[in-house]
Amino acid sequence: MAESTETRSSVDTDVARITELLREARARTIRLIEPLSDEDLRVQHDPLMSPIVWDLGHIAHFEELWLTRNVHGKVEFGEMPGIYNPFEHPRRVRGALDLPGRDEVLEILSEVRQRVLDKLETLDLEAGDPLLRDGYVYAMVAQHEYQHNETMLQTLQLKRGSAYRAPRAFSVPDPAIQVAVGSMVRFPGGMIPIGTGDRRVAYDNERPRHLVGLQPFRIDVSPVTNAQYIAFLEDGGYSRRELWSEAGWAWKQADEASAPKYWSRDGTTWHTRVFDRTGPVDPRRPVCHVTYHEAEAFARWAGKRLPNEFEWEAAASFDPQTGAHRTFPWGEDPWTPAHANLDQLTFETAPVGAYPLNISPIGCYGMIGDAWEWTSSDFRAYPGYEMFPYPEYSETFFGSEYKVLRGGSFATRPGAIRNTFRNWDYPIRRQIFSGFRCASDD
Ligand SMILES: [Fe+2]
Numbered sequence: 533m534a535e536s537t538e539t540r541s542s543v544d545t546d547v548a549r550i551t552e553l554l555r556e557a558r559a560r561t562i563r564l565i566e567p568l569s570d571e572d573l574r575v576q577h578d579p580l581m582s583p584i585v586w587d588l589g590h591i592a593h594f595e596e597l598w599l600t601r602n603v604h605g606k607v608e609f610g611e612m613p614g615i616y617n618p619f620e621h622p623r624r625v626r627g628a629l630d631l632p633g634r635d636e637v638l639e640i641l642s643e644v645r646q647r648v649l650d651k652l653e654t655l656d657l658e659a660g661d662p663l664l665r666d667g668y669v670y671a672m673v674a675q676h677e678y679q680h681n682e683t684m685l686q687t688l689q690l691k692r693g694s695a696y697r698a699p700r701a702f703s704v705p706d707p708a709i710q711v712a713v714g715s716m717v718r719f720p721g722g723m724i725p726i727g728t729g730d731r732r733v734a735y736d737n738e739r740p741r742h743l744v745g746l747q748p749f750r751i752d753v754s755p756v757t758n759a760q761y762i763a764f765l766e767d768g769g770y771s772r773r774e775l776w777s778e779a780g781w782a783w784k785q786a787d788e789a790s791a792p793k794y795w796s797r798d799g800t801t802w803h804t805r806v807f808d809r810t811g812p813v814d815p816r817r818p819v820c821h822v823t824y825h826e827a828e829a830f831a832r833w834a835g836k837r838l839p840n841e842f843e844w845e846a847a848a849s850f851d852p853q854t855g856a857h858r859t860f861p862w863g864e865d866p867w868t869p870a871h872a873n874l875d876q877l878t879f880e881t882a883p884v885g886a887y888p889l890n891i892s893p894i895g896c897y898g899m900i901g902d903a904w905e906w907t908s909s910d911f912r913a914y915p916g917y918e919m920f921p922y923p924e925y926s927e928t929f930f931g932s933e934y935k936v937l938r939g940g941s942f943a944t945r946p947g948a949i950r951n952t953f954r955n956w957d958y959p960i961r962r963q964i965f966s967g968f969r970c971a972s973d974d
Contacts, residue, residue: 546657550670551649557677558645560876560945561591564684567697570634576627580963581687585637586626587680590616592641595673599648602921603669604661610922619924662731663921671733671947672921678945685876685943686963688807689794695808701877702869707816707885711754711897717847718974719894721748724846725857727914728952737926738952740916744842748974751839751847754884754897755905755969756830759815761822762802764830765791775832780825783960793821793962806880816883818967820903824935824959827906827968839971841909841936841954848900848939849951851893859950861892861899867946872901874946881942881967896969900949903967904937911936911956929956941965 565573565584573585582590593616601608611617615629632640655664663669688696723743728734770790773781783789791797795804795813802813822830831837839847849858858864862871869875872890873882881902890898899905911934919927934956940949943965957964 543657546667547652550652550667553667553670553674554645554648557674557945557947558641560681561588561677561684563699564681564688564876567699568688572691572693573634573637574631575692577687577692578690578963579624580961581683581690582623582626583631584684584687585631585634586616586629587684587687588637588641589632590618591677591680592616592637592644594676595648596644598669598673600644600651602663603651603655604664607663607921610924619928666732668732669921672735675733675735675948678948681876681945682941682943682948682965686965690963695805698807698809698879699877700879704873704878704880704882705886707883709885709888709897711885713754713757713884714760715753716750716970716972717753717895718748718750719746719843719847719850720852721746721974722852724842724850726842726845726952728950730952733947734950734952735925735954736918736920737911737913737954739918740914742915744846746842746846749839749843749971750974751843751894751896751971752836752969753895755818755903755967756827757815757884758802758813758817758819760834761792761819761830762813762815764833765802767833769829769833772833775829777825777828779959780823780829783823783825787960789823789826792819792826809880814883816885817881818884818898818903820881820941820965820967821962822906822966822968823962824906826962827966828908830968831970834970836970836972838906838908838968841907841938843971844899844905844907844938845951847894847896848892853893856893858893859952861896861951862889867900872898873942874901874940874944874949876943876945878942881965899939900951901940901942901944903939903941903965904944904955905939906966906968907936907938909936910934911954933958935959937964937966 574583576583597612621629657664657667724746725741726744727741728738729741795802804813827838848861867874870889872887892899910932911929913930937955
């Protein structure tokens with residue numbers, strides 16, 4: 533009797549936890565779109581990005597697929613056919629699809645959610661199905677919504693017409709510690725554990741944890757700041773061919789890039805725009821909205837190079853003194869607003885030193901939050917990789933076309949970032965919230 537009461541109450545706890553996880557994810561999505569008109573939701577603001585209403589419909593569609601149809605038993609599709617299938621309809625054509633209006637898409641979202649919650653009541657999360665165990669598939673769907681929230685913010689930074697009125701809830705703090713920007717810290721190398729065995733929230737591409745042999749290296753103690761980047765600019769960084777790779781030079785010439793995206797020059801001062809705020813570039817903040825090619829050219833100018841993703845992860849997670857491995861640079865504690873500039877609601881990067889807790893075991897500041905950091909690594913499967921639960925999340929993208937980014941940005945939700953999280957994009961992309969730090973051989 534006592535035993536069955538206990539079992540029932542742990543089921544109730546799981547149901548309550550999952551219901552709250554999904555509710556909270558949706559509340560944020562709704563908060564981000566509240567300032568938008570119907571027209572803002574419907575139009576394609578840039579060929580690189582979907583209309584916002586497509587993201588919303590796709591969030592509902594993905595949730596329906598995984599939490600009502602694929603939730604147990606056979607997986608029918610990784611992405612269901614239809615207007616919300618990202619492979620059938622690349623972003624540049626999504627503005628021409630027959631998309632729903634605001635009221636209609638909100639109705640679809642809540643109708644799907646109701647069916648998901650009804651189904652949840654009937655499931656056995658302890659039955660051993662790896663999709664359901666510990667509620668993995670629910671964490672996956674929540675994480676998918678978080679990731680689309682960041683994509684929507686990339687779109688809203690590109691928004692046509694009047695600027696997005698960002699619903700700011702927090703200001704970024706002033707620097708509380710001195711970080712020696714530009715200086716480097718040594719990592720001693722060795723056989724270092726990379727990736728994770730986690731099956732509760734991690735994606736298949738983060739698994740398995742495996743040892744990678746690293747030579748000793750040095751890595752910047754902070755992300756490259758706007759001040760450092762301006763020094764590169766003013767030293768002719770964009771016109772010195774020898775600093776750029778062939779592909780990087782070709783991109784720069786074709787794009788006519790002469791500064792990070794969203795920067796403009798007013799006399800001798802650089803200005804930038806973040807959503808609805810325009811002002812002088814703050815020299816203390818990490819540079820944001822640069823391509824891989826720009827990061828690589830800067831590193832060459834500085835006499836350094838970009839870290840590979842294993843060096844990055846070692847510097848963020850590994851303590852050479854104790855051999856311990858951390859989930860976040862600061863340790864195992866879940867993120868709070870004091871830890872790092874994550875979770876969107878500041879709507880901007882913060883000056884280096886603003887988050888005194890955001891320091892890794894070897895002393896690197898700000899590896900999580902503010903801006904994603906480009907690495908020199910192609911996006912590839914780890915040795916022993918096993919696809920789970922569908923190939924279109926990771927496997928479809930493995931290869932030499934994409935570079936790995938690490939660490940998340942101010943626009944990343946905390947449930948979608950950790951030291952082992954791997955993001956990837958084309959080296960020519962910079963509508964993403966992307967910066968970098970440098971490394972060098974020891
Ligand atoms: Fe998606």
